[in-house]
Amino acid sequence: MPISPDLSNVGWLYQEHHGWVRAWLNKKLGNSSDAAELAHDVFVRLLSKPKAFDSEGHARAYLSAMSRHVCVDFWRRQRVERAWLEVLSSRPEHCMPSEEHRAMVLEALQQVQAMLERLPPKVAEAFLLAQLQGLSYQAIGERLGVSARTVTHYMAKAMFQCLLLEAELDEALS
Template identity: 50%
Template sequence: MPVAPAHPIADLYTEHHGWLHAWLRKKLGCSNHAADLAQDTFLRLLTQEQRGRPLEPLRQPRAYLATVAHGLVVNHWRRLEIERAWLETLASRPESLAPSPEERSLLLEALCELGALLDRLNPKARSAFLMAQLDGLSYIEIAGHLGVSERMVKKYMAQAMLHCLQSGLAP
C-alpha cells in the first residue's frame, strides 16, 4: 500500500515543535503560554495554506517559525497590557457598576480587536484618532500636539475612520 506524502507543515511540526516551545518558554517564562503560542504558530501556517498561500520550502525553518511566533508573542503581550489596563479601570469603578464576567470578556475581546486595528494605522493617524475620540480634542488642538496642519489632521482622521469602516468597526 503506497504511503501518502507527508504534509510540509506536519513535517515542520514534527521536526521543530519542541525547539519552538522551548524558545517561546524562554521568551515568556511560562510553559503553558509557550505551548499555546507554539500551537498558534502552526495553526497560523495552516490557516495561510487554507487561504491559498501554501508553505514554500524553507531554507531556515527555525528563523521562519521564530518570526511568526514573535508576532504572536507581541500580540500576547499587547493583549495582557490591554487586559491589565481594563482590570485597573474596573477596579476603580463601584462594584454595582461592574459588568458581568461575560460582558467583561466580550469588552476585553473588543478592546483587543480595536487595539490591533489601531496598531495597523500609521502612528500619527492613530494618535490623531485617539486624541479626538478619547480626549475630545479639536482638530486644531491635535494639530498643535502633532506638529502638523489642521488639514493633515483631517486627512489622518479620514484614514482612521476609513480603516475602522473597512474592518467593520464604526467610530
C-alpha cells in the same frame, strides 16, 4: 511512521520544529503553559495560510518570525486585559458587568488596540488626541506639526478603520 520531509507539509514542520518554537516562547514568556498554547497558535496560523518553503532554514526563519509575532500579540493582549481589570477593580461590586459582558468588552478593546497599532503612528496619535482629549483638528495639527487638512486625512483613515472593525465585530456577533 515518520512524515516525509516536505517543507510545505505543516505536519512535518510541526513534528520537526514545534519543540524549539515552544522552548523559545517559554524562554521569552517564562511560562510553559502559555508557551505551549502560543506554539500551537504559530502552527495554526501556518495552517490557515499555508506556505511552501525553499529550505529548512527558510522555514525556521519564518517560524521564528511568527513566534515573535504571537509573543508580541500575547503581551499586547495582556496589557489591554490588565488595563480593563484595573478599570473594573475601581467600580463598586454592584456595578460589575457579567463575565460574558466583560469578555466581550475585553475582546473589543483588544481589537481596537490592534487596529490602532496597524495605523501609521501619526494617524493613530491624531485619532486618540481627537477622541480622548477632544482636541480640535487645528490643535492636533499644531501638536503633530502638520496642517489641519492633513489631520482631516488622518482622521478619515482612522475612521475608515473603525468602520471596518465595527463591521467585523457586527459580523462576529451575528
